Amino acid sequence: MSYASSSRGLSSHRTSTQIAAIVFGVIFLAIGVLGFIPGITTNYGALYFAGYTSEAALLGLFQVSVLHNVVHMLLGFIGLWMARTHSSARTYLIGAGVLYLLLFIYGLIVPLNGAGNFVPFNWADNWLHLGLAVVMIILGFVLGPERARGSSGSRGSPGEGSIPN
Template identity: 35%
Template sequence: MTTKRFALIYGIVFVIIGLAGFVPGLAIGHSHPDMEMTTGLGLLFGLFPVNILHNLVHLVFGVWGLAAAKSVVGAVTYAKAVAVIYAILAILGLMPVPGLQTTFGLIPLYGHDIWLHILLAAGAAYFGFVRSPADSSRAVPSR
């Protein structure tokens, strides 16, 4: 898979998940004592804590991925940024410091979001830092 295809897939998935967070019934009611922004607070698919801001962040990363998929440079930059940002979000979710697991009450980062953020960061790190950009632009020979 090319880095451009990676950015396209992440973009599509982030848009779908961002939109899913707004669909009634897909996010089961949920509460957390540290959350200040409780609009739309729920567990998406009964697992992942989300709220309206979390859904908007997913949409931003999705649109960014779709735009980045148009060029190798854009896709590599997107992959690197996703890797770093989602690694930071996973670390914040792991820290038992008041306010960090909820980004000071704004966006939930705890629970199942932690392992998901680790997986997203790992996949992005591969395409952003490990895979050679030359490999990303090379076409697969047809048979």
């Protein structure tokens, strides 16, 4: 029986970078879905497609809209898809982190009750975007190509089977 993994799909031999991309992908996917569930999303009746006029709030804290929820789900699917290889997972973590950093800056510049706030987001979203940016960018640079603990079936030497960047 061979324990070799294919670089074309997910395998049981994932790097910690791939696992991080999967975790963020699942979280973003779940957040997007939860944004459509009344009760978890307060003021659900005021959930609009886009714009600052949407009064819906995920967990009563984070302002959401249909567009906001769809963006989270797309980011989740992209994370799961890019988790197939170490290098694409790393690109996802850093790229999505930069995207969230730009959203944080955008949230500081654009009036929250103005037409420019089309996604929409509020101050809780802005601070969450900053936190996500910092964590994702750091993980993208810190996590290496080594296999995650316990995920490798190989009994070779520590240098065997390493994945290049």
